[in-house]
Amino acid sequence: MASEIPAIETRKLTKVYPGFWKSQNVPALTELDLTINRGEIFGLLGPNGSGKTTCIKLLLGLINATDGEARVMDKPAGDQDTRRHIGYLPEETYLYRFLNARQTLDFYARLFNMSRVQRRRAVDYYLDFVGLDPAVRSRRLGTYSKGQARRVGLAQALLNNPDLVILDEPTSGLDPIGMLEIKQMIVRLKEAGKTVLLSSHVLADVEDLCDRIVILYRGRVEIQGRVDELLQTQDAFLMEARNVPPDVQERLMVMAREAGAKDVRPGKPRTRLEDIFTQLVESKRRGEAPRMQQTIKDAR
Numbered sequence: 036m037a038s039e040i041p042a043i044e045t046r047k048l049t050k051v052y053p054g055f056w057k058s059q060n061v062p063a064l065t066e067l068d069l070t071i072n073r074g075e076i077f078g079l080l081g082p083n084g085s086g087k088t089t090c091i092k093l094l095l096g097l098i099n100a101t102d103g104e105a106r107v108m109d110k111p112a113g114d115q116d117t118r119r120h121i122g123y124l125p126e127e128t129y130l131y132r133f134l135n136a137r138q139t140l141d142f143y144a145r146l147f148n149m150s151r152v153q154r155r156r157a158v159d160y161y162l163d164f165v166g167l168d169p170a171v172r173s174r175r176l177g178t179y180s181k182g183q184a185r186r187v188g189l190a191q192a193l194l195n196n197p198d199l200v201i202l203d204e205p206t207s208g209l210d211p212i213g214m215l216e217i218k219q220m221i222v223r224l225k226e227a228g229k230t231v232l233l234s235s236h237v238l239a240d241v242e243d244l245c246d247r248i249v250i251l252y253r254g255r256v257e258i259q260g261r262v263d264e265l266l267q268t269q270d271a272f273l274m275e276a277r278n279v280p281p282d283v284q285e286r287l288m289v290m291a292r293e294a295g296a297k298d299v300r301p302g303k304p305r306t307r308l309e310d311i312f313t314q315l316v317e318s319k320r321r322g323e324a325p326r327m328q329q330t331i332k333d334a335r
């Protein structure tokens with residue numbers, strides 16, 4: 036079945052940027068094995084310079100791999116037909132300063148061969164979708180705040196109603212409300228059945244949004260897995276229920292204590308992705324080999 040073919044699959048994907056001397060070569064990504072299923076939100080994490088943008092550019096075919104293979108929607112990365120089904124928000128939004136938001140989106144809609152009626156409908160639909168203030172839509176982009184420009188970039192990435200949406204730091208430059216709105220927007224993309232690949236430094240967002248993540252360090256995968264599994268603590272028990280009367284909650288806790296359970300408290304036994312991430316990066320920077328299981332367990 037077509038839906039069983041992953042949206043993205045890489046095998047030993049490697050990128051070395053050539054330097055003037057061989058000793059100046061930059062191994063930006065090393066033997067990356069990645070499978071991203073259709074319909075999932077996948078997080079690409081890592082400190083500055085760890086290879087996230089390089090990975091995204093390889094998947095889009097904007098740069099060529101040094102070694103290994105990348106397939107996107109069952110075609111080699113960079114395939115022209117496949118590109119029409121991908122929406123991409125680059126790390127930096129490059130837009131024409133002298134066009135306004137409507138003109139900008141209309142320009143891109145023309146590239147997708149949309150009719151006048153389709154264009155008009157799509158332009159306003161997506162500007163509403165990303166929450167761009169209607170008062171600024173007819174103003175030149177050169178005058179936009181960072182967050183406003185980011186929203187236009189996002190609307191442009193979604194304009195062709197893509198099946199796969201690749202977002203390189205979508206919330207950079209946005210205020211907390213803007214971040215929340217973009218987060219809600221990403222959830223709506225998933226609900227519409229789209230696959231989302233997201234690179235972000237905002238770990239709380241990644242934690243809330245992503246089904247699975249990888250954390251890169253110097254171009255190599257250090258941690259990968261399902262977010263709920265990574266954040267789960269091994270020896271803890273979690274029960275969730277609604278409408279449990281307070282006295283029953285109390286009795287359950289008493290029963291657990293009487294049975295020898297330790298640290299009984301209501302709530303969710305979860306670590307934070309932030310803890311896993313910072314511990315990994317700090318231990319790497321100290322030059323230690325990270326003890327992965329330990330890192331995850333201790334990060335309570």
Ligand SMILES: Nc1ncnc2c1ncn2[C@@H]1O[C@H](COP(=O)(O)OP(=O)(O)OP(=O)(O)O)[C@@H](O)[C@H]1O
Nearest residue numbers: 052061063081082083084085086087088089090126
């Ligand atoms: N065109 C290039 N030529 C040489 N080196 C490059 C080039 N582009 C990126 N690099 C290097 O490759 C490494 C990975 O860069 P990349 O932009 O993929 O990191 P990133 O994870 O996206 O970082 P950030 O969080 O800062 O966006 C870095 O060391 C960077 O300096």
Ligand SMILES: [Mg+2]
Nearest residue numbers: 087088089126
């Ligand atoms: Mg980057």
